[in-house]
């Protein structure tokens with residue numbers, strides 16, 4: 001029988017790759033098929049334990065969606081030959097590991113060498129000493145594909161820690177963890193080759209083609225404005241980009257822009273949270289100019305805010321980011337962010353307005369009230385229309401008692417508890433340095449480690465931080 005079980009945070013198991021006709025066919029041929037499979041797998045078992053019978057577990061740890069997408073691609077290919085269980089790492093139970101003969105872990109790294117949110121629980125249970133008493137994984141053959149970015153000190157830190165933790169518990173690596181720098185296609189092909197060598201894949205099967213390179217769309221600059229002239233901070237530019245008709249995305253999705261460079265190396269990619277919805281008629285971004293000590297500008301922000309002319313063209317890709325997609329309309333939503341993080345939060349607010357959801361609370365931090373009231377008119381209009389029930393803005397350079405969003409949140413703990421008790425989700429978008437860890441610490445203080453983990457597992461604590 002060919003199926004893939006898919007479980008994600010807060011969702012029920014969802015069968016995929018099955019049609020009614022396939023079920024009927026499968027029923028008719030089940031006995032013969034199983035007999036044949038059993039025979040084949042016993043033969044292959046004896047030769048190569050990596051391709052053993054039983055479900056193949058594919059587990060992913062992903063914040064931005066790349067590892068998840070790759071994991072889905074693996075599941076699609078492998079489900080053609082046998083049962084596959086596709087899970088976010090937090091959803092993996094002891095039994096999943098003990099029953100699977102073969103597991104593929106596809107894990108990205110966040111923070112400074114830390115797990116993505118959808119792997120925090122797994123890391124606590126399986127990788128931080130103790131936990132999962134006596135769980136013996138000696139039957140488990142596995143491989144780790146570790147996604148990362150070599151500009152970070154802890155390159156692929158979480159994927160490598162995952163590999164160490166599994167080995168310490170007796171699991172058997174089929175080969176050393178494959179690290180991948182910025183979705184480099186060569187490293188992905190190496191991984192695919194390892195899977196072929198270990199008979200996880202059969203000749204002709206692919207799991208990574210095009211993984212690093214999605215379809216590019218032509219975009220045109222329709223408008224570009226500086227939103228914070230006079231600010232002590234660097235310029236924040238609001239770009240409106242025209243796309244071909246029919247391009248779709250959701251609040252929380254990410255635009256990956258190709259930034260042209262001189263020389264043979266070709267363009268570099270820069271990612272931005274999308275600040276608009278398709279119904280706005282343009283894909284909107286906020287770009288903060290990066291000004292270096294020598295007076296030069298960052299490669300991406302310099303090109304986008306200074307060189308690219310009005311009407312100019314660029315190539316971009318819209319990346320699905322389900323970890324930051326909107327919660328159901330009936331769920332109250334607390335949006336927390338700073339700086340250009342308002343981009344992702346604004347897309348959420350627009351989506352909430354579209355579905356008529358009013359229980360929205362925005363806490364937003366910038367530098368000065370005089371110059372950094374990003375999207376002030378819109379926020380005022382939503383306050384007026386009741387689409388924004390609470391708006392707390394704090395300015396770090398104005399010598400006011402509350403400087404940062406975490407201070408504003410801490411000052412309103414009772415209100416926060418009341419919203420959480422009503423089932424609110426907390427969505428955080430903005431700086432990884434300072435804001436996001438401080439908000440995280442505050443939530444840990446209020447809810448405790450388990451409480452925050454549960455919130456995350458229920459899809460009620462989501463972060464898009466950079």
Ligand SMILES: Cc1cc2nc3c(=O)[nH]c(=O)nc-3n(C[C@H](O)[C@H](O)[C@H](O)COP(=O)(O)O)c2cc1C
Nearest residue numbers: 062063064065066067108109113148149152155156
């Ligand atoms: C805020 C942030 C922190 C990151 N920290 C690390 C890190 O410490 N080490 C690393 O190798 N890569 C790091 N990365 C890179 C990601 O692991 C890499 O982009 C990966 O492909 C993302 O996969 P995903 O989309 O599945 O989450 C970081 C990326 C972001 C945005």
